[in-house]
Each structure stands twice: as C-alpha cells, then as structure tokens.
Amino acid sequence: MQRVCAVTLTSALALWACDSADLGLAGPPPRSCGTQGVSPTSLTHLTRVEIGNAVQDLFGADPALAHRLPVDDGTTGFEVGASSSPLLIEQYFTLAESVASSRVADDAAARSLTGCNEGDDGCIASYIARVGRRALRRELTAVERTDFMTLYATGRTAGGFAGGVRLVVESLLTSADFLYHSEGSATDAVAGELVPLNAHERAARLGFVMWRSVPDDALLDAAATGHLETSTDLARQAERMLDDPRSSRMIADFYRQWLSLDRIDSSISPDLTGTQIQAMHLELSQYTERMTRSGSFRELLVPSGPGLGAVPGEPVRGVLSAPGIMLVLSRLTETDPIHRGLFVRERFLCQHLPPPPPGIVFSVPEVSPGLTTRQRFAVHTSQAACAGCHTLMDPIGFGFEHYDQIGRYRETEAGLTIDASGEIHDGDDATGTFDGAQDLAMHLAQSEVAPNCFARQWFRFSMQRIETASDECSIDTMMQEFRGHDLQIRALVLSLVRTPAFQNRRIQAGDGT
Numbered sequence: 158m159q160r161v162c163a164v165t166l167t168s169a170l171a172l173w174a175c176d177s178a179d180l181g182l183a184g185p186p187p188r189s190c191g192t193q194g195v196s197p198t199s200l201t202h203l204t205r206v207e208i209g210n211a212v213q214d215l216f217g218a219d220p221a222l223a224h225r226l227p228v229d230d231g232t233t234g235f236e237v238g239a240s241s242s243p244l245l246i247e248q249y250f251t252l253a254e255s256v257a258s259s260r261v262a263d264d265a266a267a268r269s270l271t272g273c274n275e276g277d278d279g280c281i282a283s284y285i286a287r288v289g290r291r292a293l294r295r296e297l298t299a300v301e302r303t304d305f306m307t308l309y310a311t312g313r314t315a316g317g318f319a320g321g322v323r324l325v326v327e328s329l330l331t332s333a334d335f336l337y338h339s340e341g342s343a344t345d346a347v348a349g350e351l352v353p354l355n356a357h358e359r360a361a362r363l364g365f366v367m368w369r370s371v372p373d374d375a376l377l378d379a380a381a382t383g384h385l386e387t388s389t390d391l392a393r394q395a396e397r398m399l400d401d402p403r404s405s406r407m408i409a410d411f412y413r414q415w416l417s418l419d420r421i422d423s424s425i426s427p428d429l430t431g432t433q434i435q436a437m438h439l440e441l442s443q444y445t446e447r448m449t450r451s452g453s454f455r456e457l458l459v460p461s462g463p464g465l466g467a468v469p470g471e472p473v474r475g476v477l478s479a480p481g482i483m484l485v486l487s488r489l490t491e492t493d494p495i496h497r498g499l500f501v502r503e504r505f506l507c508q509h510l511p512p513p514p515p516g517i518v519f520s521v522p523e524v525s526p527g528l529t530t531r532q533r534f535a536v537h538t539s540q541a542a543c544a545g546c547h548t549l550m551d552p553i554g555f556g557f558e559h560y561d562q563i564g565r566y567r568e569t570e571a572g573l574t575i576d577a578s579g580e581i582h583d584g585d586d587a588t589g590t591f592d593g594a595q596d597l598a599m600h601l602a603q604s605e606v607a608p609n610c611f612a613r614q615w616f617r618f619s620m621q622r623i624e625t626a627s628d629e630c631s632i633d634t635m636m637q638e639f640r641g642h643d644l645q646i647r648a649l650v651l652s653l654v655r656t657p658a659f660q661n662r663r664i665q666a667g668d669g670t
Contacts, residue, residue: 194627195351195658197665201621202238202245202337203365204229206410208252210370211335214403215292216270216326218256225252234503234614235414237621238338253330257323267322275318282306285325291371293334294361296381305329338365338621346664353661356380359391362659366619367398369407391654399650405446411618412445415504421481426489426563437481437564440465445476454608454644458598471566477501477601478557478594480564487562492530494554501553505601506584507610510546529570531555552580556597608644612636619653627663631656 203211205228209220226248229236261267264275273280285305289297297305305325312324329335340358354362360380364372372380376394379385385394398404413419418441423434444465448457458475465479476482486497502508525533534551536543556579561567569575577593585606591597601607612635616624624632631653638652639645653659 194630195661195663196622196625196627197663198340198620198622199239199665200337200339202241203335204236204238204369204621206236206406207238207365207369208336210368210403210406211292212252212256212330214368214370214373215288215329216256216260218260222252222255222259225255231414233617233621233623235618235621249331249336250327253327256330257326261319261323261326264318267319271322275313278306281309281321285309287374289329290377291374292329293332294364294372294377295334295357340662348664350664351661352664356383356385359385359660363391363394363398363654366653366659367395367407368401368403369410370403388655388660391660392651395651395654399450399647408446408449409442411615412441414618415614416441416445416476416482417485418442418481420485425484425487428563429484437479437484441476441479441481444479448476449646449650452646454611454639454646454649455602457646458602458607459595466564468566472559472593472595474594475598477505477598478560478564480560483557483560483564484562486557490562491524492558492560492562494530494534494551494558495547496550496554497557498550498552498554501581501597501601502549502584504614505607505610506581506587507606507613508549508584510549513546527571527573529558529573529575531558531576548582552582553597555579556591557594559593608639609636612639612649615649616653616658620658624658628658631658 205223205226206220208226209223212218212222213220227245230239231237232239260270268274271281271284273284282302286297286302289301289305305328308324308328309321311321313321316323333339338361340354340361346352357377357380360372360376363376363385364370375397376385379390379394384390418438421434421437421441423429423431445457456475458477460473460475464473464475466474474480482500483492483497486500487493499510502510523533534555556577558570558575558577559566559568561570567575578590579592579597580590581587581600585604587601587604587606589600591600609632613624613632616628616632616635634656635649635652638655639649642648
C-alpha cells in the first residue's frame with residue numbers, strides 16, 4: 158500500500174498543526190454584554206449577487222449581467238466585496254453600459270422604463286429623484302438632481318430621448334454611492350467611537366441583508382418619516398421583507414455559499430446528466446427555503462417528512478447527506494472522507510483547521526481491490542505525522558460511507574459490508590461517537606455547538622465579516638431569539654436586526670469621515 162504522508166518535518170510538528178487549541182471552537186470566548194460591543198467594519202463594494210439583484214430591481218435588467226464582474230473574495234467563508242482594482246472599475250463601466258443598452262434600446266423603451274414622454278423634463282426629474290434614492294439608498298441632494306438632469310440633457314442632445322435616459326442609468330450605476338456600502342454620515346466621529354446608523358443607512362442594511370439588493374420605496378419612506386429608529390421598527394420591516402418573494406434570493410444565496418451549492422455541476426461526475434444535476438439543485442433550493450421560512454435547524458438536519466433524495470426503504474436524509482452535498486464532497490470516482498469530515502467541522506462546528514506544515518505532502522490512498530475506502534484511509538490516523546489533523550476529519554467523514562460519490566445509498570463496497578461508524582473529536586458538546594449520517598445529524602441537532610455555529614454563519618453572511626469578541630453581545634441576542642423560538646430558522650434570520658452589530662458601526666482610523 159502506498160505511504161500516504163511523505164514527511165520531511167517531525168511528526169510532532171504535524172501534530173502541533175492541528176492542536177485543538179487552534180481550532181477556533183465555535184467563535185471567540187463570551188464577553189459581558191453590559192456595554193455594546195461592535196467590531197469595526199471596513200468599506201466594501203457590492204458583491205456580484207448584490208449588483209445583479211440591484212440592476213434587476215432598479216431597471217428590470219437581467220441579474221446575470223453582473224456575472225461578468227470578477228469573482229468576489231470568499232476567504233471569510235462568504236463572498237465580500239473586499240478589494241478593488243482599475244480592472245474592476247473598468248468593468249463597472251462596461252456593466253453600466255450593458256444594463257443601459259439592454260433596457261433602453263430606443264425611445265419606446267425609454268418611455269416604458271421612466272413612464273415619461275420625451276420633452277417632459279418635469280417627469281424625468283421625478284424619475285431621477287425616485288430611482289436615484291433607491292440606487293444611492295438616500296435622498297438625492299439638490300446639486301445631484303441638477304447634475305443628473307444636465308447629464309440627461311447631454312445624452313439627449315447626442316442620442317435622443319433614449320440617449321439621455323441611458324446616460325442617467327449609466328451614471329447612477331457607476332456612482333460610488335451605488336457601488337459601495339457607504340456609511341459615512343457621522344462626519345465628526347473619531348476612531349473607536351460607536352455610532353448609531355442613521356435611518357437611511359439602516360434601510361440600506363435591511364435591503365442588502367433581507368433581499369441582497371437596494372431598499373424599496375416603502376423602506377425608504379419609513380426611513381424618511383422616522384419609522385426605522387427602534388428595534389421594533391426594524392423588526393417590523395424585516396418581517397415584511399422576509400414575507401416578500403424577493404427574500405428568496407437572500408435565502409438561496411446563503412445556502413449556496415454555506416453549503417457550496419454552486420459546485421454541484423455535471424463536470425464533477427460523468428455518471429450524472431444535466432437534468433439530474435438540475436434536480437439536485439431544485440430539491441435543495443426548495444427544501445432549504447421551506448426550512449428557513451417555516452422549519453427549524455433540527456428539521457434541516459433531521460427531517461420529520463420525506464427529506465431529500467427520498468427513496469423508499471432508505472434512511473431519511475436531511476441537508477447533511479443530501480445527494481447534491483455528497484456529490485460535491487466526493488472525488489470523481491470515489492468518496493472523500495477527508496473533505497466530508499472537514500465540511501462538518503468547518504460549516505457545522507465553526508472550527509478552522511490550519512494547512513499542513515511546510516514539508517508535509519499528503520496524497521489520497523490508491524484504490525485497492527478488496528479494500529473499502531475506510532480501510533484505505535485508515536493509514537491517515539495510524540501514522541503520527543498524519544493523525545494530528547486527520548483524526549479531526551476522517552472519523553467524521555467515515556460516517557457518510559453509505560453514500561457513494563454521487564450520493565447513492567449503498568450497504569457494501571468492494572464486496573464488503575460498510576462500516577459507517579464515526580466519531581467527533583474536540584467538538585465541544587458535539588464530541589462523541591455516532592453510527593452513520595443520520596445518527597451524526599441527530600447528534601449535531603441535539604448539541605449546543607451546532608446551532609450556535611449556524612447562528613454565526615448567518616451573522617457572517619449578513620454582516621459580510623467574521624465575528625470577533627466584540628460581537629458576542631450580538632451573537633447572544635441572536636441565540637436567545639433562536640433558542641426562544643425552538644431553533645426556528647425564521648426567528649434567527651429576523652433576530653439580526655435587533656443586534657448592536659446591525660444597528661451601529663464602530664469608527665476605525667482611516668474611515669475618512
């Protein structure tokens with residue numbers, strides 16, 4: 158059998174690399190909530206998803222146009238508009254031109270978009286004020302309204318009515334206040350100060366958290382009339398927005414990123430057709446949305462009904478062992494206990510495993526006739542140089558061995574009965590043994606650490622950053638709501654708007670405010 162770990166450093170170093178003290182168990186240690194703790198937030202630009210949804214909501218454009226933009230930074234586990242470049246700026250202009258030309262092809266299209274006739278400058282001015290406040294998430298200033306009307310006149314001179322409207326659309330979409338999550342109202346604040354967001358900044362946050370898009374008129378009207386001042390105001394709007402069909406985009410975006418659903422692709426396996434891949438996507442999308450709107454975290458993992466990939470006579474599956482998830486966490490022709498175990502540890506326990514130390518090279522054990530995957534991978538935990546990290550992954554991954562590389566249920570492999578027993582090491586109160594994926598799902602659903610991690614994942618997704626010790630009061634607020642509603646996911650989603658982290662921002666040096 159092939160030696161799996163080629164070791165050029167000491168075994169002790171390999172063991173040190175995955176010491177449990179380095180795992181980041183489900184987040185920072187608790188802190189007192191006597192004072193509001195909020196981490197500083199950095200200036201970020203809208204993600205591709207947010208821009209796509211915004212151009213759809215503002216102008217009826219195809220959101221897929223934004224897919225031409227560079228992929229967003231995903232190093233935190235969720236996509237963030239964390240970096241900029243001259244190329245990105247150039248692509249913003251190209252996107253704006255594409256949106257404008259696709260929606261304002263001629264004068265008839267300009268009339269349809271604006272509701273105005275050529276020559277009716279008063280109507281155009283009203284349209285600019287209306288669409289401008291949604292795009293920029295605030296009322297336009299008198300100077301801005303004048304400038305946009307000047308642009309309209311310039312475009313109309315060169316390209317007629319449609320040319321004027323196109324130039325207005327392009328200018329809005331290339332404005333820094335559209336492209337960036339700008340929260341700079343507190344111009345006299347000093348570094349380190351905790352500043353409550355103003356009403357329009359709260360409206361903007363609500364829009365991007367609940368819809369992954371710009372706020373609607375009702376939300377901006379609430380901001381303008383003083384109805385976004387309290388937690389109750391925010392919760393009322395959040396409930397309205399979650400009940401709106403546009404929230405489906407937010408729900409889909411969370412699970413796409415958290416569960417890596419965009420990796421479900423026919424290129425992963427030659428055994429699946431495009432229709433089967435689409436069915437996997439649809440099944441997961443419908444199930445996760447249903448659970449988010451009216452189900453619990455326990456039901457997400459342990460369904461009370463038929464679950465996912467239901468086949469008579471087979472165990473009921475929750476999201477943890479869904480066919481699409483098993484597909485993503487497999488190699489081309491075999492299962493992958495390493496990444497299946499790592500998936501559970503990172504996504505459900507919120508633990509991060511460091512990369513192997515320099516000089517240690519890992520390779521997958523070769524397929525050997527008469528040996529199960531578990532038997533081949535046992536070498537990882539039998540050799541000291543490998544065991545430090547693989548003890549934290551492989552024993553969890555073995556629990557999924559009843560599911561092959563495309564998620565089909567099986568009882569045997571290589572003519573041998575499958576052993577799907579497993580164990581979580583260093584998993585806080587989830588530490589322990591289990592037998593199979595369903596038992597693992599139940600084990601996690603009954604723990605404290607997995608629901609806590611799930612809440613943190615929603616926080617990270619919504620706030621587009623990793624929580625720090627300063628955010629523990631906000632996490633506590635979310636967990637109290639979550640547990641107070643028997644782990645109903647809807648309650649967790651709505652709880653964010655009541656937190657200090659959502660309602661305030663911490664000024665950091667260099668904010669330029």
